[in-house]
Amino acid sequence: MSEHAALVPSGTLEAGAKDAASSKVRLRLWLKLLKATKHVEAELRENFRTNFDTTLPRFDVMAALYRVEPGLKMSQLSSVLRVSNGNVTGIVDRLVDDGILVRVPVDNDRRATTVRLTKVGREQFARMAAMHEAWIDTLLDGIDVAEVQHLSDQLEHVAHKTTKNED
């Protein structure tokens, strides 16, 4: 969804946080991060729908396969995209129906299948990728490129934090 907005006035309900104030600040930051991301995603989704009659998940699958010409096994795809196996199955099914992807049996292992872009799929992706890049460029226009590296590092760190164990 889009909010997760639990910005509750700090009453007696602390949950062992180190510092109530900074925790509120971080929460607010998270809500903004989320809002910005969802906004961009919504724009992209809409653009993909109206311009190419496709979806972000389909684009993601195609992007992953575009980079690896000979294709990927279903399990690799699911791990690269960080989504469940069953999820990939469904999206790939539909892309195969549409002639964008082919399933190729793997030698010496009849359990596995390789998925690969067709010629049509590659061509379509190239067109979509160019537009995608342009859309992002517009949407992130306000952000100073010089500061991007710094911001990136912070996000990189966030992307590896866990609520269980510190890495």
Add this chain to the structure above:
Amino acid sequence: MSEHAALVPSGTLEAGAKDAASSKVRLRLWLKLLKATKHVEAELRENFRTNFDTTLPRFDVMAALYRVEPGLKMSQLSSVLRVSNGNVTGIVDRLVDDGILVRVPVDNDRRATTVRLTKVGREQFARMAAMHEAWIDTLLDGIDVAEVQHLSDQLEHVAHKTTKNED
């Protein structure tokens, strides 16, 4: 999904971008932003599931209603959360079944319904909100609070950009 990863080597497929290099940089930033956000969301989802047997969308609805004691109309809820009407209908249905929410008819307008948290709902939300804040605090630990304001401003700006018209 999680990637939208169309980081394609800049060949002949430019789409009218101002500067090919900075556009690539922005794209890379977007992918990191997305990755970080998805990661945090995944952690939260898992925590909500195992700790409270609930979901982020349900939490979002409860959060919106917690702030407005007398409740909100379905349309207001859908507009606050920025999700479709039909979507809200489904989530509210289930929360009502679980005794978290009540639907209250609106005087002088039999089309509309107000949705409000029950006592049980309010109590449950308070507990969840405290944990939620603590989880965020852990997950965003690496980010320097002093820089948060700056980052926030950039994101604020992003959240209002459109691919159609500059605002």
Add this chain to the structure above:
DNA sequence: CATATAAATTTTATGCTTGAAATATCTTCT
């Protein structure tokens, strides 16, 4: 008043997503 237009909500069809169970195949170990 009657009808048209607008507004609030639900319903429908389709697709994405997960976690868990089921299937099928491969590998290992005795």
Add this chain to the structure above:
DNA sequence: AGAAGATATTTCAAGCATAAAATTTATATG
């Protein structure tokens, strides 16, 4: 070889999300 375990994938049930159509009630206009 045969059983046990691991790996690859699909299937299933439930929920989330959208856009578009349908339904119901309200309001405005002739």
